[in-house]
Amino acid sequence: MPTRLFFGAGSVKRLAKVRLPQGTGLIITGGTSTTKLGYVAKVADTLAEAGHPTMVYNKVQPNPTIEGVRECAALCREQNIAFVVGLGGGSSIDTAKAVAIMATNDGDWWDYIHGGTGGGKRMVNAGLPIVAIPTTAGTGTEADPFTVITNGEEKIGGGGEKCFPTISIVDPDFMMTVPPHLTAYQGFDAFFHAAEGYLAKTASPMSDMFALQAITLIGKSLATAVKNGGNADARADVALANTLAGFVETLSSCSGEHAIEHALSAFHPDLPHGAGLIMLSKAYWSRFKDTSADRLQAIAHALGRADGDFLAALAELQQACGVDKLRLSDYGVKPEDAGELADNAASTMGALFRVDPRTLSREEIMDIITESI
The missing domain is CATH 3.40.50.1970 (Rossmann fold)
Structure with a gap:
């Protein structure tokens, strides 16, 4: 770099x-x-x-x-x-x-x-x-x-x-005065940059090193930064995690989750990018619980979940940051929009789907969207 x-x-x-x-x-x-x-x-x-x-x-x-x-x-x-x-x-x-x-x-x-x-x-x-x-x-x-x-x-x-x-x-x-909800949205954006880069086919030992350290810092300090924005140590941890996740983007890649969210916030400009990722996350990441079990377990461990249950670790962090109730319907997304959104994601950012651990069909992408509504 x-x-x-x-x-x-x-x-x-x-x-x-x-x-x-x-x-x-x-x-x-x-x-x-x-x-x-x-x-x-x-x-x-x-x-x-x-x-x-x-x-x-x-x-x-x-x-x-x-x-x-x-x-x-x-x-x-x-x-x-x-x-x-x-x-x-x-x-x-x-x-x-x-x-x-x-x-x-x-x-x-x-x-x-x-x-x-x-x-x-x-x-x-x-x-x-x-x-x-x-x-x-x-x-x-x-x-x-x-x-x-x-x-x-x-x-x-x-x-x-x-x-x-x-x-x-x-x-x-x-960064000390960023409001709690934006701290959470932005922190999860950094988390998904690191986690997606770790999941992607483009991952390497170098990107993995930065990804796991970024995830560890977010698991340690994001919820604290959300609840107490004046905590300088927590803010510094999340800031460092964000920069490390940037290294991951350079060395590896974001994945299909980002492609879907870009389509969503293109059609709904008032949807904060990080919030959109949070809304999609459970439906998107559950598609890889079998094909990428070892990788998801490593992410869970980095978040501090001893049993390696990634989806549980993700839910816990979202609850701790107060963002577990977010739904796409809050921003006007409707089930009948899913096809157009899936097509937009594929045409504009299709390369990101190609680094997913396995290929998601158009129907699966539509399902990810509808399950997040």
């Missing part, structure tokens, strides 16, 4: 010492929390110490859109931006990655997407340098070369080597 990564409380201060191109940086963020909590100002002030003026783009949506990428990339070109800073959750950092590429390459981001209606082209030029500063612990995008952008009813992961951050700063101090 070519990214220079700094981890730990107060590590954002390292921005004043790192090497970045001379010129103006663009801080890419979303909503109001990063501004109200002073994170934008802190990053801008730290960069100013190193002689870097900054501008701010603050229109990133929770499920970032192609329209936002186009607007922000145009701003980069107009203002001759030298580097970008993704500050916030995965949406902000994913947008920053796509914008960095489109600031230096011709065409549209969707030209470089493989899947759905994407153009399937290869990126020619290196993008602008990317600084990733997560304020949530869920996506692991600070440690992988991928980005997920929504275009209409297609939510597709893209990227490649040119989308690795140049510098990533994982400062748990920036």
Whole structure:
């Protein structure tokens, strides 16, 4: 991984010492929390110490859109931006990655997407340098070369080597105020990145090492971080687990569970990604209890379940985090939608189904959705 990564409380201060191109940086963020909590100002002030003026783009949506990428990339070109800073959750950092590429390459981001209606082209030029500063612990995008952008009813992961951050700063101090329900959703996203990467056919001894350590940290500290967000040790554990799970995404792959959820949140943009994964999890993972029994047992042990019962361990962690009652029906998903959602998942993110331990049929994918409603 070519990214220079700094981890730990107060590590954002390292921005004043790192090497970045001379010129103006663009801080890419979303909503109001990063501004109200002073994170934008802190990053801008730290960069100013190193002689870097900054501008701010603050229109990133929770499920970032192609329209936002186009607007922000145009701003980069107009203002001759030298580097970008993704500050916030995965949406902000994913947008920053796509914008960095489109600031230096011709065409549209969707030209470089493989899947759905994407153009399937290869990126020619290196993008602008990317600084990733997560304020949530869920996506692991600070440690992988991928980005997920929504275009209409297609939510597709893209990227490649040119989308690795140049510098990533994982400062748990920036995560202390995340509300309990979002801490849970994001923590489970990190958990499933690690667990899916461990389950996938692409797993290797290296990815397994990071996956099991990430799962262990989540089993140890996620529920504590949800119940007591001010617990600095628990926040640091979950932040580290998230970054380790990002390594797993780089070395292995997410699996079909993520493909299904991307379809769901493409059609239902108000559905938080991590919540969608939680809702699908029992139905999805039960499909592999026989074909991948040893792997599921190892995940259960990493979560602290002595008898190796993965589905029980998963249910216990969801109960401990207060997310065991979530259903897709809460977000308007209906049984009659299952076929269209299954087809969308297969057409946009079908590659993820190919790394599942066994092939899921269209009917099984539909059943996973309906059982989660």
